[in-house]
Amino acid sequence: MYKRNETRQIDVNGVKIGGQDKVVIQSMTNTKTKDVESTVKQTLELEKAGCEIIRVACLDIEDAKAIKSIKEKIHIPIVADIHFDYKIALEAIKSGVDKIRINPGNIGSEEKTKAVVDACKANKIPIRIGVNSGSIEKEILKKYDGKPTAEGMVESALRHIRILEKLNFYDTCISLKASNLDLCIEAYEKASEKFNYPLHIGITEAGTAFSGTIKSSIGLGILLREGIGDTIRVSLSDNPVEEIKVAKEILKNCGLYKKSPTLIACPTCGRTQIDLIPMAKEVEEFLQGIDADITVAVMGCAVNGPGEARCADIGIAGGVKEGLLFKKGEIIRKIKQENIVEELKKEILSMINNK
């Protein structure tokens, strides 16, 4: 494995971020936070998909108060996303929030900032500073010809960091998000050279499930391969559960997620003589619910099929309306096309249950 950047570690109610090989997966609910029932329902779905920390938007005191009831029904740490209003931050802390996302430079007076920082210290609550290319301070923008630059984003982050350090607060995590890939990657690269606070990485406003997945995979893949990133959020204009699936797939392909299966599936061609595409999709859907490091191959023919199926833990190489089942490199039996998916599912479950 490539070398990961050494970062400080923060503790978000038992979930550690930074200072380790593990990259923590996060998402954000898109419900109204004060709608406790909907927020809990969505968070539980996200937990089931593999989300390890959930963030909720806190627009007012009511949202902040709702955190208390939400926390009683969920099992992962909860982060309050707050802009500007220190009273909402204090209320969220009172409600038992596990982390807050707020930029100290935007809170206002020194006393207000100190009140939030003191409450975080007293309750062992880390703070995420979230710099976004679209909201860099005017003075910094001016310095860089009025445009968002990686240098400007890092300077903005440092400005917020210094405010917290002046108050002896170091339980900090930083994000530097931009929707432009080059800008975002460069900002994280520069930040990782400047300080060792853990980095929350994400390509913001990445797009729909289709375009956002591609964009996030390129951007986050590059950063992760450079050893940058301690926690990840994929931003998609879709059900947040999709964000978790994509995050897991990105981490898995960077060697940073071991708990999920890998599916190898052929693209099909003129040689294919079984109805492979729906089979591969059904197996992929089934594998979403499996927490095991297992490789499954669904291959179309006798040319490349047996090679891939043999190398996988379990696999099928298609023939004429039938498939050859492989387990750990050995041919087990032939299965008729209509039974392949069900048989494969049974074999996968039996393999992971006997591991």
Ligand code: SF4
């Ligand atoms: S595995 Fe066989 S069927 Fe699938 S794409 Fe390759 S040659 Fe074609």
